[in-house]
Amino acid sequence: MSEPIVVIRGVEKWFGGLRALGPVDVDLKPGERLGLIGPNGSGKTTLINCLSGLFVPDKGTIVYDGRDITREPAFRRARMGIARSFQIPRPFTGMTVLENLLVPMDYLGSHERSELERADEVLASVGLAARRDAPAESLSQLELRKLELARALVTEPKVLVADEAMAGLSENEIDDVLALLMRLNDTGVAIIMIEHIMHAVMRFSQRMICLETGRIIAMGTPQDVAQDRQVQKVYFGERAGA
């Protein structure tokens, strides 16, 4: 077994007197597909914000690729290879799709291929090549999700967090995004998927974690987690007479 690429230990995040997260321990192996589920407000996005650097945890440590990154700012983590997409797509408006990908190019370090080639390659990989020069505001919901992923991919991540990348999409569109994430995973990128669409996250994940009120209540294969009594209780409530 290879060493984990992300090691989260005892991480806690408090908002005022409320503990939104933790303490949690999570390991992620290189190239792994990890599903993160839990009801609204269970701390999924808080955990991801701690990993991507938008929040600094109040307790605990986060190690990435052997380096303690607990206090590193988000932009430096992005350069190291931790990328994420946002739950609500946040394109840079007033720019084209291509320009959205070119924004960070001066800051991502040198590369043998040109910036334009890299951006075009990413657009092709998410199926947005035809919309290259369209204004970001003109994209459909599915295209916005793809742009959100494309913007994450242009940093050439080793870990990608897809935060509800499929919310609000049709079944066909969900298959489209799932296939895209699978192809990406084939290239060796570890993916953490936060998702409410249970069949999608179960199909995708090798391993799943369920959070509830900021703590991990179940961890294991998708089948194990789905059949876990506590998980079922959280999702469906106590069955009368059960």
Place this chain on the structure above:
Amino acid sequence: MEFLDLITNALVSGVALGSIYALLALGLSITFGVLHIPNVAHPALMIAGAYAVVFANARGLDPIVAALLLTVPFYALGIVFYEFYARAFEKRGRGNTLQSLTLFFGVSLVIEIALVVAFGTDLRSVEVPYVGRSLEFGIVLLPYRFLVPALLAPVVILALWLYMTRTYSGLALRAVAHDDRALSISGVNPVSIKRHAFGIATALAVLAGAALVITGPVDPFAGRVQIGRVFAIVVLAGLGSIPGTLVAAILIGIAEALVTAFLSPSWAPGVAFAILLGTLAIRPSGLFGAR
């Protein structure tokens, strides 16, 4: 015939005036338009720039050449200024833009007082061979002291527009206003982008100062009459729109020249706001504003 003379000359001088106004407003269209920082000290910085140009001119340098050289120290000054602002306000969290107005008013006053202490309250001007002469063709008469800065403005605006649309760091500068969290997730440090933007805006202030002092003499308080006008131009343009800044400024310049020619010069300063209010009633996001 006299009416035609008057209106043609008012239009020509209005365009020239507007072009100069655009240069005065350009730095603010970055700090206020793009970064949403209400930098009311911009006109005072501009006057500081004008004094620096006067100082260099007294030592034999052409004011425009002097201003171009001075953009470097002014860029550095802008970075220091932003660091000061960010430490006082931004790092404590969001939503402090209104309180920061007091800081910028304070900076404005400090600049004015420093200029008074260093140079006194007398009017200062630059000496250039073309001041006092005019371009004449047909019925149009345009003094070179307006024409030269009016030609400088579009060049500077074009350069800034190319930077903002054709370079990666220019794109990042535009992106920081939309969403600095999304920007940091992309691997860009939003603070360093804002610092750089403030540096550019302050460097533009010295070019604006040169333009202003070529058109006429300045005193330490000459920035005050510009505060309302430059904010009106930036809002009228549509926040952050560089071509919009030029169009809005020329509109206001023409309107002011017409009002001066046909009504009274004392109405002119109010014209910018009349146009602003009228436009915002129809287009709340300004002439070139997004949505």
